Amino acid sequence: MALVESEEHKALRASVAALGKRHGRTYDRQQLWAEAAKLGYLGVNLPEEYGGGGGGIAELSIVLEELGAAGSPLLMMIVSPAICGTVISRFGTDTQKQKWLPGLADGTRTMAFGITEPDAGSNSHRITTTARRDPDTGDWLLTGRKVFISGVDIADATLIVGRTEDARTGNLKPCLFIVPRDADGFERRAIDMELNAVEKQFELTLDDVRLPADALVGDEDAGLLQLFAGLNPERIMTAAFAIGMGRYALARAVEYARDRQVWKTPIGAHQAIAHPLAQAHIDLELARLMMQKAAHLYDAGDDIGAGEAANMAKYAAGEACVRAVDQSVHTLGGNGLTREFGLASLITASRVARIAPVSREMILNYVSHQTLGLPKSY
Numbered sequence: 001m002a003l004v005e006s007e008e009h010k011a012l013r014a015s016v017a018a019l020g021k022r023h024g025r026t027y028d029r030q031q032l033w034a035e036a037a038k039l040g041y042l043g044v045n046l047p048e049e050y051g052g053g054g055g056g057i058a059e060l061s062i063v064l065e066e067l068g069a070a071g072s073p074l075l076m077m078i079v080s081p082a083i084c085g086t087v088i089s090r091f092g093t094d095t096q097k098q099k100w101l102p103g104l105a106d107g108t109r110t111m112a113f114g115i116t117e118p119d120a121g122s123n124s125h126r127i128t129t130t131a132r133r134d135p136d137t138g139d140w141l142l143t144g145r146k147v148f149i150s151g152v153d154i155a156d157a158t159l160i161v162g163r164t165e166d167a168r169t170g171n172l173k174p175c176l177f178i179v180p181r182d183a184d185g186f187e188r189r190a191i192d193m194e195l196n197a198v199e200k201q202f203e204l205t206l207d208d209v210r211l212p213a214d215a216l217v218g219d220e221d222a223g224l225l226q227l228f229a230g231l232n233p234e235r236i237m238t239a240a241f242a243i244g245m246g247r248y249a250l251a252r253a254v255e256y257a258r259d260r261q262v263w264k265t266p267i268g269a270h271q272a273i274a275h276p277l278a279q280a281h282i283d284l285e286l287a288r289l290m291m292q293k294a295a296h297l298y299d300a301g302d303d304i305g306a307g308e309a310a311n312m313a314k315y316a317a318g319e320a321c322v323r324a325v326d327q328s329v330h331t332l333g334g335n336g337l338t339r340e341f342g343l344a345s346l347i348t349a350s351r352v353a354r355i356a357p358v359s360r361e362m363i364l365n366y367v368s369h370q371t372l373g374l375p376k377s378y
Helices: 007-023 029-038 057-069 076-091 094-106 220-259 271-299 303-337 344-349 360-371
Strands: 111-114 130-133 140-150 157-165 172-180 186-190 201-211
Touching (some): 007 029, 029 057, 057 076, 057 220, 057 271, 076 094, 076 157, 076 220, 111 140, 130 172, 140 157, 140 172, 157 201, 157 220, 172 201, 172 220, 220 303, 220 344, 271 303, 303 344, 303 360
Parallel strands (some): 111 157, 130 157
Antiparallel strands (some): 130 140, 157 172, 186 201
C-alpha cells in the first residue's frame, strides 16, 4: 500500500471534484447521477467486461468522498455499485452478471440492499426473513420485514438478505436474493424521517414473494461469506461519505474564519477558532488513511484484514465528521444555523455515519473481541 496517492488517483480525485463543484450543494440527484455515470464514475469498481472501470473500492471511495466534499454526495453509491455490484460481480451467476452489472455500471439501473429488520439490526443471526422452496416449481417464497432500507423507490430491485433452512442441521443460514421492485407481495412504506436527505428510507414487507430459482445470488451454502463481502465495502464507502461531508463543512468554516472580522483581525487568527479547525482537519486526514488501508486490503482480496480496517475506518470517519460539522457550525455562530450557509442540515446528517450501517458501539465490540481478544458480554 502506497502512502502517497498515485497519479491516476490524483487525476480521478481532481476530475470528480470538478464535477461536484459544478453541481454544488443544491444539486439535482438525477442529473448528477446521470453525469457521473456518463463519465464512468459510478461503475469505476466494476469489471471492464461488464462496462465498468476495472478498478476497486479504492477508486469508488474517491468518487464518493470528492462528491461529498463538494456538498453533493450520492448515497446510493454505497448501496448500488459498492454493495450490490460487488456481491454480484464476485458471486453472481453469469446470467445475473450480464443482466445487472452493465446497468449498475452505466447508472441506468440501481439496486437497493435490505438487511436490517425491526428486531435484527447489528445481530444478523436474528434475521427472520425466510425463504423456502416451492417443491412443485422450485421457486423461492420470501416472507419477512425490513426497515431503514434506502432508495427502494428509485431502485429496480433490492438485494434482500434472508435465511434458508440447512437440510443437514435444520438451522437457518443467510442467503441473498434479488427481488424486483414490482414483485407481487413486495410492499414498501416510507418512514417519516427528520433527516433531510434526497434518498428516502423505507419499511419493506415481503408476503410470500415468489421468485425464480435463479434469484438466489451465488452459493446457498456460502451466504455468510457473500454477505460480508458486501458489508466491508459498505463500511469503507460510509467512511468516504463521512469524510467528504466533514471536508465540506470544514471548508465552509475555514473560508468564513478567514473573512469574518469582529476586532482587529479575522476570527481565524484566534487560536480558540483556529486550533479546533486544525484538529478537525487532522482527524479527517487520519480517518482517510485508515479508509485507504481498508480499501487496499479489500481490493487485494484480504477479506479478514479488510474487515478490521473497514470497521476502524468507519468509526474514525464517523467521529471525525461529527466533530468537523459541530466545530464548523460553532465557528459561524448564528450564521451556522441559517439556510444561506448550508451547514445546519449537516448536524443531523453527520450522525448517520455514527449510527449506520453499524453503530460505533458495535465496532468497539468488534475491535475488543476480534483484535484485542477480550471476552464477549453477549
